Structure formats: C-alpha cells, structure tokens
Amino acid sequence: MSFSWMxxxxxxxxxFCAIAALILMMCVWEYFSPGGNPRAGILxxxxxxxxxxxxxxxxxxxxxxxxxxxxxxALWWSLLVCMIYSVLVxxxx
Numbered sequence: 001m002s003f004s005w006m007x008x009x010x011x012x013x014x015x016f017c018a019i020a021a022l023i024l025m026m027c028v029w030e031y032f033s034p035g036g037n038p039r040a041g042i043l044x045x046x047x048x049x050x051x052x053x054x055x056x057x058x059x060x061x062x063x064x065x066x067x068x069x070x071x072x073x074a075l076w077w078s079l080l081v082c083m084i085y086s087v088l089v090x091x092x093x
C-alpha cells in the first residue's frame with residue numbers, strides 16, 4: 001500500500017489547520033479583550049485586529065501564489081516572506 005498521497009495531503013491539512021487556529025485564537029483574544037482599539041494606519045483606513053488578520057491572510061495568499069508562479073526557490077521561503085508581511089500589517093496598518 002502506497003502512502004504517496006500523504007506527501008500532498010498532510011501539508012495542505014496543516015495549512016488549513018493553521019488558518020483555523022489563527023481565527024480561533026483571534027476569537028478567544030476578542031472574547032477576553034473586546035474592541036481591539038481600532039486605529040488608522042498607513043492605509044488611512046480604520047482597522048481592527050480582525051481586519052488586520054484578514055488583510056494579512058489575503059496578502060499572504062497573493063504572495064504565495066506569486067511565489068509559485070515567479071520564483072524557483074522552495075515555497076518555504078514564501079512562508080518567511082508571509083510572516084514578515086503579517087507582522088508589518090499588524091504593526092503599521
């Protein structure tokens with residue numbers, strides 16, 4: 001019996017579990033500390049923590065897609081770029 005399907009299934013499952021965990025942690029954070037102090041950042045729009053999480057997840061998806069299409073390096077490097085991007089979004093947006 002071959003388990004070659006696990007080479008693709010496991011990382012994909014971990015990816016979606018990580019997104020679910022981020023959303024769950026944001027829900028718990030919002031429950032214990034409601035509001036999140038909306039603020040206007042570089043973009044000039046007022047954002048909350050949830051908005052910044054959405055912007056960072058959406059931007060990370062585009063970074064990963066662009067990485068797949070344009071770069072020859074391993075996809076793990078795009079994960080590093082996405083993490084840096086997310087930190088910048090939460091700090092400055």
